[in-house]
């Protein structure tokens with residue numbers, strides 16, 4: 460009997476979990492090593508918006524657009540009913556010329572979007588105190604609790620014979636004549652045929668035995684969760700001073716303005732209170748809304764801002780997948796990377812995102 464290729468994935472966030480699933484689908488023997496507990500770090504502090512509304516290049520837009528479908532497929536396959544909603548987004552974060560530019564860009568991309576006036580927004584979101592004069596509805600978008608999604612994926616992988624070891628920190632790689640054959644960890648060594656570093660914001664830390672690490676420009680963000688409320692919000696709302704959405708369990712997830720960097724001098728609880736105040740100012744009937752949790756997290760952002768996905772030339776058998784918007788991208792990236800690793804098929808969607816751009 461031929462042995463299945465043995466793949467170790469370092470990191471159990473949405474990216475590592477998605478890669479584990481897709482590699483297992485292609486008949487690999489999976490071992491996920493996680494230095495903490497499963498589900499990831501950034502994945503546990505994410506806003507979780509699944510979208511292609513924003514992309515700084517046409518290649519990135521194409522990847523994000525396809526990724527929405529990738530997440531839909533995952534939702535059809537696994538039971539994600541408690542962590543995934545396809546509620547669409549109402550966006551009025553910018554005004555004036557910036558709003559118009561965003562709408563024009565969506566039109567020219569043929570993105571699934573409609574321009575709504577105040578009355579139309581009020582009908583869709585009757586609990587807004589004062590609907591904006593206009594908003595863009597991007598009806599194909601969704602949002603996910605990424606930590607819970609990663610755990611659901613890992614549960615599926617485990618039930619099909621994959622293994623996960625928590626509290627296992629990978630400290631180095633083992634290789635022979637440029638070919639990787641295992642990893643060193645705080646609990647011992649493990650052999651493998653291929654290794655994927657899905658270490659999120661910690662990608663720059665590097666490993667013993669590896670003359671390579673990814674330059675990062677991580678950004679800090681604050682996310683808050685409220686208590687559970689009866690269903691009253693129908694979309695993800697990207698307003699001019701706060702963004703928020705209602706989860707399946709009734710709680711709201713909210714964040715400060717998207718993609719910004721958290722001021723290190725700011726107190727997260729103070730920022731959370733200000734954020735709650737902004738939400739309250741926008742909504743009717745939220746007297747009982749309180750903060751249940753405040754999290755500060757690192758967005759894993761490679762130095763040039765774009766995802767890094769693919770083979771690391773430094774060692775045969777070594778791959779990496781590190782990115783922001785990893786919630787949007789995770790399930791698709793898992794599939795594309797698994798196909799590259801196990802079938803040798805390189806998707807054109809990944810052409811611009813190879814780690815080779817950081818190798819000299």
Ligand SMILES: Cc1cc2nc3c(=O)[nH]c(=O)nc-3n(C[C@H](O)[C@H](O)[C@H](O)COP(=O)(O)OP(=O)(O)OC[C@H]3O[C@@H](n4cnc5c(N)ncnc54)[C@H](O)[C@@H]3O)c2cc1C
Nearest residue numbers: 470472474494499500501502505508629659680784785787
């Ligand atoms: C505030 C905020 C808002 C965001 N909003 C969005 C959004 O709306 N939409 C979106 O798509 N994305 C969003 N993101 C980004 C998204 O959350 C991340 O891109 C995604 O979660 C990254 O997943 P990951 O698996 O790569 O990283 P993580 O979830 O961090 O997982 C990496 C794992 O690797 C483990 N690890 C690291 N080093 C080692 C080691 N040496 N040995 C063993 N284990 C190791 C870590 O412990 C961690 O569990 C947001 C992020 C933040 C912080």
